[in-house]
Amino acid sequence: MVFKPKFFKGKFRATIITVLLFLGLAGVCALRASGGPQSSAAQADQAKESWRKEFDSICAKTQDAMTFSQEELTDLIRRCDALLPQIEKLDETRKKVYVGRLRMCRGLYAYVLDAKKKEKK
């Protein structure tokens, strides 16, 4: 014998479905607002701009270059070298601007590292 409660029929069933739909919609909205899963296009955009985050992180430290240790400077130079191929894949104008800027950051770190090495000698 199958249990079929009477209250799942008629008006009450329609109310339940409406409430469930409303809750579902609210849940989706909340998820989007909290920065939950994004569309694949947005994810692709984010990946595309990840080079910029790394670029900002590297080049935000230029004015403190003199305070870094030789190890820290070597690591920054390594990060510059690792980032370069990503920037070289950008469109022509962006590539030109950001390759130039990265070259300046790398050049400065190498310059300070060189000075520190000579100072130690």
Added chain:
Amino acid sequence: MPTSSMQKRKRRNERGLLLLVLASLAFLLGNIASAQIYLPKPPPEPSEYGKVILDNYSTAGPGPVVFDHWLHRSKFTCRVCHVDVGFAMQAKATGISAKTNREGFHCGACHDGKRVFEGKTIFAACSDAANDKQCDRCHSLGKKGARKYEYRTFTAKFPKGIYGVNWEVAEKSGVIKPIDFVEGLSVRKAPMRSREDFAVKAGYSWVHPIGFSHEKHSIWNGCELCHPEIFPTAQKGTIRFSMFSNIEGRDCGACHGKVAFPLNNCQSCHPNGPLWAPGTLPIGQSRKVR
């Protein structure tokens, strides 16, 4: 009574002395001539100083662009334009075009029709919607009255030095407040810690020592604009500074003599030197340097 051999020797000595005097004169004149060649040329009028004509691509179209360095330096630091925006320090090396401006780079980094500066929206560079009059604001070579700002009226309230505006005093007194950040291009950094000023000992005994403000230069230029490209080594005594290299556009001459105060202004670097290089007054100014 002198013998004939004594007379001959005397004549030979006289000839030798004459030759020596002539050789010394030639040496002296040669040195003076080379020194004259290496004196900085008289700079143009301050309103023309640092003016850049951009004609890589625009000659056939709307005509060459006239860029007034004095106008932009009153609003921005050297660093923000030459590092963040990416304007090269050498002529024709940036590759500015209408396309790059429309893409939001070079002039278009600020001139995008959206940014608001001093309460005004900055006009868009190379916009398709621009009319001839708007194009002429930048593409203004040979077009009278096309430019909006004129040096004399724009800098009327700025403190003046021996040659045009004294930009250092202008900034110190708050008349100008150069911006060091362009949203979307600049990287957020901690404020620059002031660098120590130092004196550069001249390599020659007859040259006055140089007082160099590292603090001022690093705040305006950042570190990476000068090192390592313009000054490639940090080891003291390895760069042989000279007025020759400066006049040829190297070392200090990368900026001074082109856009920053001219090399003729001796006292700005050599505090004990003459105020202005003799005989090199700006063209059209015989008595007083503004």
